[in-house]
Amino acid sequence: MSYVRPSFRHPQLPANELGLTRRDYEGSLSTLCSGCGHDSISGAIIQACFELSIPPHKVAKLSGIGCSSKTPTYFLGKAHGFNSVHGRMPSVATGANLANRDLIYLGMSGDGDSASIGLGQFGHVVRRNLNMIYIVANNGCYGLTKGQDSATADVGSVSKAGKVNPFEPIDLCTLALHQGATFVARSFSGDKDQLVPLLKAAIAHKGFAFIDVISPCVTFNNTPQSTKGYEFVRDHIEATGKIDFVPMKSEITAKYEPDFTHEVTLHDGSVIHLYKGDKELDVLDRRSALTAIENHKEAGRFLTGLLYMEPENNDLHDTLGTTRKPLRDLNEAELCPNNHALQVINDSLR
Amino acid sequence: MKPTDITNPEYFHKVVDCQYACPAHTPVPEYIRQIAAGRYSDAYMINWESNVFPGVLGRTCDRPCEPACRRGRVEEQPVAICRLKRVAADYKDDVRTRMPKPAEANGRKIALVGAGPASLTVARDLAVLGYTCHVFDGQSKGGGFMRSQIPSFRLPETVLDEEIGYITDLGVVTHYDTWVDSMKGLLERDYDAVFVGSGAPRGRDLPGLPGRTEASDNIHIGIDWLASVAFEHTTEIGRRVLVLGGGNTAMDCCRTARRLGGDDVRVVVRSPRAEMKASPWEIEDAVAEDIPIYDNHVPKEFVVENGRLAGMLFEKVEAVYDEKGKRSLVPTGEDPVFFPCDDVLIAIGQHNAFPWIERDIGIEFDEWDMPVLSRKTFQSTNPKVFFGGDAAFGPENIITAVAHGHQAAVSIDLFLRGEDVERRPAPGFSLVSQKMGVHEWSYDSAVTIDARRVVPHADKDRALRDRKLEVELGFDPATAYEEAERCLNCDVQTVFTDKLCIECDACVDICPMDCINFIDNGDEPELRQKLRVPAHNQEQDLYVSGPLKTGRVMVKDEDVCLHCGLCAERCPTSAWDMQKFLYTVTKAGSVCAG
Numbered sequence: 032m033s034y035v036r037p038s039f040r041h042p043q044l045p046a047n048e049l050g051l052t053r054r055d056y057e058g059s060l061s062t063l064c065s066g067c068g069h070d071s072i073s074g075a076i077i078q079a080c081f082e083l084s085i086p087p088h089k090v091a092k093l094s095g096i097g098c099s100s101k102t103p104t105y106f107l108g109k110a111h112g113f114n115s116v117h118g119r120m121p122s123v124a125t126g127a128n129l130a131n132r133d134l135i136y137l138g139m140s141g142d143g144d145s146a147s148i149g150l151g152q153f154g155h156v157v158r159r160n161l162n163m164i165y166i167v168a169n170n171g172c173y174g175l176t177k178g179q180d181s182a183t184a185d186v187g188s189v190s191k192a193g194k195v196n197p198f199e200p201i202d203l204c205t206l207a208l209h210q211g212a213t214f215v216a217r218s219f220s221g222d223k224d225q226l227v228p229l230l231k232a233a234i235a236h237k238g239f240a241f242i243d244v245i246s247p248c249v250t251f252n253n254t255p256q257s258t259k260g261y262e263f264v265r266d267h268i269e270a271t272g273k274i275d276f277v278p279m280k281s282e283i284t285a286k287y288e289p290d291f292t293h294e295v296t297l298h299d300g301s302v303i304h305l306y307k308g309d310k311e312l313d314v315l316d317r318r319s320a321l322t323a324i325e326n327h328k329e330a331g332r333f334l335t336g337l338l339y340m341e342p343e344n345n346d347l348h349d350t351l352g353t354t355r356k357p358l359r360d361l362n363e364a365e366l367c368p369n370n371h372a373l374q375v376i377n378d379s380l381r
Numbered sequence: 382m383k384p385t386d387i388t389n390p391e392y393f394h395k396v397v398d399c400q401y402a403c404p405a406h407t408p409v410p411e412y413i414r415q416i417a418a419g420r421y422s423d424a425y426m427i428n429w430e431s432n433v434f435p436g437v438l439g440r441t442c443d444r445p446c447e448p449a450c451r452r453g454r455v456e457e458q459p460v461a462i463c464r465l466k467r468v469a470a471d472y473k474d475d476v477r478t479r480m481p482k483p484a485e486a487n488g489r490k491i492a493l494v495g496a497g498p499a500s501l502t503v504a505r506d507l508a509v510l511g512y513t514c515h516v517f518d519g520q521s522k523g524g525g526f527m528r529s530q531i532p533s534f535r536l537p538e539t540v541l542d543e544e545i546g547y548i549t550d551l552g553v554v555t556h557y558d559t560w561v562d563s564m565k566g567l568l569e570r571d572y573d574a575v576f577v578g579s580g581a582p583r584g585r586d587l588p589g590l591p592g593r594t595e596a597s598d599n600i601h602i603g604i605d606w607l608a609s610v611a612f613e614h615t616t617e618i619g620r621r622v623l624v625l626g627g628g629n630t631a632m633d634c635c636r637t638a639r640r641l642g643g644d645d646v647r648v649v650v651r652s653p654r655a656e657m658k659a660s661p662w663e664i665e666d667a668v669a670e671d672i673p674i675y676d677n678h679v680p681k682e683f684v685v686e687n688g689r690l691a692g693m694l695f696e697k698v699e700a701v702y703d704e705k706g707k708r709s710l711v712p713t714g715e716d717p718v719f720f721p722c723d724d725v726l727i728a729i730g731q732h733n734a735f736p737w738i739e740r741d742i743g744i745e746f747d748e749w750d751m752p753v754l755s756r757k758t759f760q761s762t763n764p765k766v767f768f769g770g771d772a773a774f775g776p777e778n779i780i781t782a783v784a785h786g787h788q789a790a791v792s793i794d795l796f797l798r799g800e801d802v803e804r805r806p807a808p809g810f811s812l813v814s815q816k817m818g819v820h821e822w823s824y825d826s827a828v829t830i831d832a833r834r835v836v837p838h839a840d841k842d843r844a845l846r847d848r849k850l851e852v853e854l855g856f857d858p859a860t861a862y863e864e865a866e867r868c869l870n871c872d873v874q875t876v877f878t879d880k881l882c883i884e885c886d887a888c889v890d891i892c893p894m895d896c897i898n899f900i901d902n903g904d905e906p907e908l909r910q911k912l913r914v915p916a917h918n919q920e921q922d923l924y925v926s927g928p929l930k931t932g933r934v935m936v937k938d939e940d941v942c943l944h945c946g947l948c949a950e951r952c953p954t955s956a957w958d959m960q961k962f963l964y965t966v967t968k969a970g971s972v973c974a975g
Contacts, residue, residue, distance in 0.1 A: 032819075032820035032821070032950065033820070033826065033827060033945070033946070033947055033950055035827070036891070036893050036947065037827070037828040037829065037830075037893045037943055037945050037947075038829070038830055038893075039455050039456070039828065039830060039893055039894060039941075039943055040893070040894070041894045041895045041896075041914045041941055042454070042455065042941065043914050043915070043917065044895065044914055045914070053895070054893075060891075061891075064953065065820075065887055065950065065951045065952060065953045066883070066885040066887045066951065066952065066953025066954070067885075067887070068885065070886075070887055070890050070891075070951075071885065071886040071887070071890060073890070074886060074889065074890035220885075220886075221884055221885060221886060223886065247885070249885065249953040253883075253953075261883045261884070261885060262883070262930075265884075265930065265931065
């Protein structure tokens with residue numbers, strides 16, 4: 032088995048604004064199973080960061096435990112990373128973000144890591160609106176421990192073990208919407224045309240951006256009766272509409288199709304265009320998103336694409352009124368205000 | 382685009398760039414793998430089968446394979462294919478037991494004119510089928526221009542003798558020192574077919590130049606002079622020598638002159654240096670032996686003093702190109718340049734001459750006095766007479782002569798079996814999976830960036846003192862292994878089965894060269910533009926699948942694929958497989974199917 036990728040590159044590989052090629056955003060060679068959906072998600076992250084010309088060292092990748100949580104090794108090899116305890120990625124992300132708000136925080140989690148052991152942490156990081164991108168690579172099974180049904184497996188889904196799952200699934204998008212997430216989307220690892228612009232929008236979004244990515248487990252959960260296999264997902268997928276992400280920096284020229292149904296301006300001035308959108312869904316209305324998800328679920332379909340967003344919001348730093356500077360940049364004078372400052376505080380409490 | 386038809390052997394043949402570029406289509410990666418495995422005799426026999434003279438070609442080939450080599454498209458230098466071929470010849474065991482045995486005579490007799498590479502190839506291919514082959518040559522030994530024009534310091538005589546021996550051992554009858562002066566006479570004898578492989582024996586001269594006649598004692602035609610040196614009739618030359626011409630013969634002349642006493646040897650060329658016909662490595666070797674090259678100098682006059690050659694006058698020119706790229710050499714108007722010299726060697730090209738072929742025996746000649754031939758069958762307008770090598774379409778090189786020989790042999794065999802020579806048996810090919818386990822391949826699939834190894838040379842002072850001392854020393858086995866490992870195994874093909882694909886994108890993500898795409902179909906220019914990295918190299922094909930489940934197609938740009946096998950390793954359904962493609966040129970004795 033090959034454990035290194037040849038270091039050759041296509042001689043005409045395009046470069047982005049930083050002069051970097053897509054290859055500069057890669058990580059080590061994946062050790063996941065061949066055909067794992069998670070590798071496609073890594074590929075989409077590489078593509079999105081390349082297209083946005085993000086300096087790799089401006090990204091912190093955070094993960095818990097599981098196949099999904101191994102993936103940060105396989106993209107953005109030059110970014111920061113922290114592979115934390117099972118289900119505890121949100122705590123580490125919160126700490127890191129509070130210490131330095133200048134980085135892009137990319138949390139990589141799975142259905143086990145977020146919907147089972149980490150469900151408590153997940154709920155809290157959502158309600159605090161931590162400024163991060165939180166991706167769940169959702170395959171409906173515990174691939175790392177031989178494919179037991181996970182908490183997101185649909186009722187009636189049959190994995191490779193052959194047993195029908197009897198339990199109600201946890202829908203992480205619904206949960207995130209209920210907990211006040213300010214950006215919620217669902218996608219499919221096999222649809223990069225949708226996933227890449229969603230990732231770009233999530234990166235540009237200020238506040239908690241959640242993307243649930245259905246990512247088939249080729250080894251344990253890609254049976255014809257599994258609702259998270261390639262075939263079933265392809266047959267039952269429906270998109271909220273085609274999405275286009277126009278970065279703040281690029282001139283808005285007539286290149287973009289004019290017939291978009293929604294236009295959302297993000298905090299940083301970037302714009303999202305939605306085409307041929309679902310008429311019943313208003314992506315700026317939380318209740319509408321919840322209804323659309325439920326309607327599709329009833330019809331036995333997956334609704335993918337951008338589900339909800341709230342461009343103007345208060346993230347955790349706004350709410351806590353923390354310092355704008357990364358903690359490591361605070362000097363002694365800023366960290367230890369003089370006696371006079373202390374007296375002012377004391378006086379205010381008398 | 383329509384799905385690629387991979388059952389047509391020409392598709393994958395084109396992907397094996399080196400083999401495709403080789404006139405004889407030698408399966409290069411196949412023998413390079415044998416060299417890497419230390420199986421030199423096997424490597425030699427693969428070569429021998431295809432190009433007849435591995436030891437000779439491993440030293441002297443024009444290497445059309447190397448500019449085509451895929452490694453040259455992804456790295457600076459191609460694999461040193463030619464010098465690896467020499468390794469197979471240098472380190473093989475005694476291969477005589479592996480050689481075919483002379484076949485029982487089938488009663489047919491063939492006359493071959495000239496004992497050069499084309500005739501010898503025909504003889505080898507036909508002798509094993511039972512044909513009795515009579516080879517005629519005016520020289521005292523076989524080999525044609527391989528012997529007379531290629532100096533011993535590039536090609537030792539022992540190598541040539543050995544490889545000609547393998548052919549004569551097949552029962553080929555040789556008539557050396559026998560000059561054929563009448564085709565009519567030959568046809569009147571009991572030969573069933575005649576093959577003409579008499580080369581392009583006449584060197585071009587500068588007859589109209591002032592002083593040519595007066596100084597003729599010290600003016601020599603390059604190829605004749607080289608032959609005279611090879612057969613040891615000439616053993617010395619003046620101290621100051623001018624060599625006219627910019628081809629490989631000029632390079633051989635100047636380097637030979639250095640060894641025969643010339644210590645001020647200069648090459649003078651009409652054209653700019655960049656347009657010289659000589660192979661770059663031949664020019665390099667000449668320059669390394671302190672031979673300066675003066676370009677843009679057109680010969681004007683042989684200067685004669687006291688009835689003896691004193692030097693030459695040249696006019697300085699510059700190359701001017703019109704809008705169609707056509708070159709003309711325009712005088713700069715500077716004063717003529719004088720180079721003093723004792724001898725001049727003229728190596729400005731050679732041409733064909735067939736004074737011995739009567740024009741009333743059914744062999745038609747065209748306006749350039751060349752025989753009218755079919756490019757496919759090499760048959761002349763007299764069905765019994767076939768041509769090949771330089772005698773067929775003008776001066777080329779050894780490997781082209783060998784390729785001609787193979788095809789002419791096929792024609793002669795078909796002709797004498799009473800079959801239609803135009804109806805050629807199809808080339809053979811096989812396509813076999815190289816999968817050895819879940820993630821194992823039977824070839825060394827790992828690819829690393831690696832610079833071309835340099836062939837060591839003999840000490841210059843010693844080499845210049847000994848005309849027969851081979852300059853290139855060849856790779857030692859360790860270096861040969863390293864160089865062999867640079868081969869990308871382009872014959873191990875990425876074969877895609879659309880029915881098995883689940884469009885998981887794993888291959889797209891893993892491909893280090895961004896060759897693989899899953900996109901909506903379109904016409905070729907549109908697809909070329911839409912790829913992850915647009916496919917601008919039009920000489921390389923796109924591999925297009927049938928429609929997949931989502932309606933898209935897989936499009937692979939063959940241009941810079943490293944054949945690393947990662948796509949197939951990453952494919953969960955084995956929709957990609959690495960399969961070894963072996964293409965074998967039609968050989969004499971093959972039969973048409975059906």
